[in-house]
Amino acid sequence: MSDADADVDSGTDEPSVPDDLEPVRESLIAWYEADHRSYPWRETDDAYEILVSEVMSQQTQLDRVVDAWEDFLERWPTTAELAAADRADVVGFWTDHSLGYNNRAKYLHEAAGQVEAEYDGEFPETPEELQELMGVGPYTANAVASFAFNSGNAVVDTNVKRVLYRAFDVPDDDSAFEERANELMPAGRSRVWNNAIMELGGVACRQTPRCDEVGCPWREWCSAYATGDFTAPDVPTQPSFEGSRRQFRGRVIGTLREYDELELDALGHRIRVDYVPEGEYGRAWLEGLLSDLADDGLVEVEKRNGETLARLTR
Known part of the structure; x- marks a missing residue:
């Protein structure tokens, strides 16, 4: 019996991440590269364009973000032009496109000013440096570092947590999610990996899973697929595991x-x-x-x- 089987069989809370990670990694990357949802910010490594997409995507459906993202960059295509803009115009754009809290527009405007004034128009490249920008927290900083510079850690959003919880029995704990996510991510491939695992959560391992329908590449390792229990942190919980x-x-x-x-x-x-x-x-x-x-x-x-x-x- 494999370690993963033992974890399922015993009902322990120990995560069942396989010992041999290469097949797990390569299967996910191959699945993503073969077919994935097309978003324009996935086709660029421009840090400014990616930052705009990340800020707009906070609590806003991605399909609604596309038009707003394209309109925003057409109006302010560089940090220099955004920094020089009237803040009221930026906030007005945000409101007109129903992008949520207006303070995000203010922070984005101020961050553009920082890039111009403090970094000579060049974005910092590490998550730690990116957090120095106004309104850029750990998640956004890591996302920009990953997608723009391929130098980030594993991104852990709600979709990724759901995948790790279901597939490998990772407990509902932020530090555990981060540890396992970084263990799984292949070194030097944060751009494709983070896109791929978020795509897995957004397309296959949704709140109502579509494992077979979209050919989830992790079915052979997935605890939830084996047991039929698709509980997750953002999905209503079932009775306790013991005796269930x-x-x-x-x-x-x-x-x-x-x-x-x-x-x-x-x-x-x-x-x-x-x-x-x-x-x-x-x-x-x-x-x-x-x-x-x-x-x-x-x-x-x-x-x-x-x-x-x-x-x-x-």
């Missing part, structure tokens, strides 16, 4: 990975110590669990010579 159907679905999957097939009672005794064929947690309960897993395409159930046999879907 999620736990026993995971145990069924983990146990069947060790055997070609198992007879119903043999499987039952292996997944819970209180299994009694005619009891509350007996054959009827296990058949219901297997039926759910079969509906999800994860196991096959067969009647043979009066016995019920279960195996993983081949």
Whole structure:
């Protein structure tokens, strides 16, 4: 049994990130590069253009940002021109395009002035330096460093947290998310990696997942895909893991990975110590669990010579 299977089987809170990360990394990057949503800021490495997109995208749907981003850059194509603009005009633009809190427009205007006055028109390149700009917090600074200079850490937004929580059982803790996200990210590839994992969360691992529909590249490693529990920090929680159907679905999957097939009672005794064929947690309960897993395409159930046999879907 693999480490990931053991984590699913035991119900521990230890994250089940695979030991061999290369297949995990390469599968995600290949999936992203083969097909992804097209946004104009993904086609540039200009730090100013990326900063504008990041500030506009805060609590605003990306599809709504595209027109505003293009209009803004047409009007103020450089930090020099934005810095020279009347702040009231910048705030007015923000309001006209329904981009949310007007202080973001003020901060962006002031940040452009800092770039011109303090950095001779050249953007700083590291997350630490970028945070010196007005209104640029850790997340935005890291995003700009990643997408403009390929020098950032792993970006951890709501989508990324959802992916890590579901796929690798990372606990709902900001430091744990950051640690695992940076462990997964290949060195020197923050631009493509952060785009790819955010795309995974935005397209495949949404609040209502679309794993098979969009060909999620992490299905073979994903704890949620194996157990059928797609709870996440931003998705309503289910009952506690211990004793839950999620736990026993995971145990069924983990146990069947060790055997070609198992007879119903043999499987039952292996997944819970209180299994009694005619009891509350007996054959009827296990058949219901297997039926759910079969509906999800994860196991096959067969009647043979009066016995019920279960195996993983081949």
